[in-house]
Amino acid sequence: MINSINRRTKQTARIVIIGAGPSGIAAATRLLEQGFKNVSILEAEDRIGGRICTVPFGDSVVDKGAQWCHGETGNVVYQLVKDLNVLDRTGDVMKAMNFVRSNKEVLSNENAFILAAAFEGSLPTSPNETNGSLGDHLTNNYWNALSMSPPVDQTIAKEMLETGKKLRCSFTASDNLFEVSKRAHLEFEMSDGEFLLNWKDKGYRSFLKLLMKAKPNAVDDLGLLNGRVRLNKRLAEINYASDIQVKLRCNDGEVLTADHVICTVSLGVLKEQHSQLFVPALPEAKVRAIKGLKMGTVNKFYFEYATQPLPDDWIGANFLWLEKDLDELRGSERFWLESVFGFHRVLHQPRLLQGWIIGEHARYMETLTEEEVLEGLQWLFRKFLPFNMPQPQRFLRTQWNSNPSFRGSYSSRTNYTDELRTGPWDLATPLLDQSGRPKVQFAGEASSNTHFSSVHGAVEAGWREADRLNEYYSSRNKL
Ligand SMILES: Cc1cc2nc3c(=O)[nH]c(=O)nc-3n(C[C@H](O)[C@H](O)[C@H](O)COP(=O)(O)OP(=O)(O)OC[C@H]3O[C@@H](n4cnc5c(N)ncnc54)[C@H](O)[C@@H]3O)c2cc1C
Incomplete structure (x- = not known):
């Protein structure tokens, strides 16, 4: 059996990737391009994309998760698509947002x-x-x-x-x-160039289509990954005790085996589930990274109106709280609205507005009903805006923290991370067998040293782990 594993080649090595977000898709497509044949992805949700989640809304689509391509130089997403006319420059539009106080005064x-x-x-x-x-x-x-x-x-x-x-x-x-x-x-390495590149009216999923070399308008076409992604397959246990193969147990009881596993689940999922998910328990340095890195919450609101409700010269508004109003708010049931910092028009979707909420209050907001959230936001509009807002025709809010497939929005490094002297590098370290063969590898945005929290960081991390395997097989063939 040990011999058979040593005889594995790029043609026969069984590689299972956990998670069909941008990192898992990047790893899978790269491995296939490098000549690996037996590559598959197990995905817990009933869709691919992970925190890229483009959904129909308004006159086309909106992104519940990643929305912007942040920067050009050094951004692999931009570099991949820059000649394809799929991105649009937002320019200074967002900088023209108004700042409005809770007494309806608009800053000059x-x-x-x-x-x-x-x-x-x-x-x-x-x-x-x-x-x-x-x-x-x-x-x-x-x-x-x-x-x-x-x-x-x-x-x-x-x-x-x-x-x-x-x-x-x-x-x-x-x-x-x-x-x-x-x-x-x-x-964190900021990429130079336009910071808010948008995907016109197609959403961030158009990038995944390109990554997979799939037909842009065929909803179910996964291009290179056709037949390789199993949806609704939630991993319950990754058992890497043996040096012969990794055993994967899914929630539905199915057991699979692999020679290599690339785990791309979010830091939030690792935080909540690593002690049940991995057998044996993960090494201390890895657990320190999982504990020490932060998974935070940012949520979005989308409002659809019959026609654009803002005056022509309003792109959007950021809210400034007068101290006495804030004190009053904090003593009320609407306290969570303190962390809704602003809202704005949606590019290429003339009838929509989009709002944002952060942190603890974003997590609290997720526990309210959609009606309660909308009622609160409309109260906020009435409190701040010097004009009346109509009732929206449709409303959507995101709940990234409540979803067991994500448990948050994206990762960051805090002072606690530094105190523990850990970081994405500890998350990225693979688990090797005694001969140095990677058994379980870790990708995902949180494992990127310089681009954590972004899609380009997630893609780079997926490529990094595909390249690690490719180098392992290439160097073995030279022996
Ligand atoms: C609200 C929001 C706004 C954002 N805006 C931007 C932006 O504008 N620009 C930008 O660059 N980035 C943005 N991001 C961040 C970006 O979306 C992420 O960094 C990136 O998508 C992470 O990709 P990933 O592949 O590492 O993880 P994910 O996309 O989370 O993929 C991991 C996959 O693993 C699956 N999974 C989890 N547990 C299991 C299990 N047990 N078994 C099997 N599968 C499992 C999940 O369902 C998921 O599909 C935003 C994120 C959010 C939430």
Whole structure:
């Protein structure tokens, strides 16, 4: 039996990938392109895509998960599609959003510009400034920057700082910026170029189609992966005790065996399930990474109206809370609305609006009924907007944390991660047998050192693990 495993080749090695999100799809397609023949994916949900989830809504589609391709240089998603005319530049449209206070006062463009510039200019940039939290750094530098700007009302400046922090939390899926590691902020590699590239009216799923080389308009065509993805197959146990093969038990009782497993489930799933999922228990360094990295929550709202409800010169609004209104809100049942930081029009979907909520309140919102959520949001509109909003025809909210296939939105590195001296690199370390053969490998966005939390990070991680196997088989053939 041991001999048979050593005799495996790219033609015969059995590779099972757990999860059909962008990382799993990237790993599978790359392996097939590298000449591996026996590659399959087990996916818990009844669809592929994972946190890329494009659904029909309004006049075309919306993305419940990943929506933007963030940057160009060094972004593998952009590099793959840049000549195909599938992406559209958002430009400065989003920067034209209004800032509106809870007494319906709209900030002048001039004040909004001064405050937004002070906020943006206060983000850490020097590689020597790695200690402490992003929140502390931003707060100190914001007030310093403002002391050198034209005078602005200090009460409004404070409200702006709080809203800016919430907006920033949506980048890191953090509950607050005081938990975010400044080191991680600096080590995250931003890709240069347009930051908000959108997929026109086709959604992020069009990228997956390209990755799989599938027909763009044939819903069920998986291109290279046709016949290789098993949906509704939730893994209950990955038993890697033996050096001969990995045994995989699904929730429905089916048992499969593999020579190599690439696990791409989210950090949230690992946090909740790693102690039951892996037999034997994972090594300490891996558990430390799973504990130490953060899986945060960002959720979206989509509203469909008969016609666009905003005045022509409104792209959207960010909410600034007056202290007394916030105190009142915090004492009410609508306390969760504090973390809805803004909403805006949806590009290529003229009748829609999209809103955002972060952190603990995003998780709380998931426990409410859709009617309660919509009622709360309409109250928020009435509280802030100096015009009336009609009743939407349709409403959709996301619930990424409640879903057992995700348990959150995306990962980040906190001060606690740094304290444990762990990071994505520990998550990415494969489990090897005694001869050095990879038995279980880990991909997924949270395992990317420099692009965690993004689709391009997830894709790179999938490729990294495909390449690891390819190198293993290529170097063995040279022996
Ligand atoms: C609201 C939101 C907005 C976002 N916006 C952006 C954006 O604009 N741009 C961007 O670049 N990124 C964005 N992201 C992040 C991006 O979506 C993720 O980083 C990326 O999709 C992660 O891919 P993945 O393959 O690592 O994981 P996933 O997409 O989570 O794939 C893992 C797969 O594993 C499956 N699975 C889980 N448990 C099991 C099990 N036990 N057995 C079998 N299968 C299992 C899951 O169902 C899932 O399909 C956003 C995410 C969210 C939630």
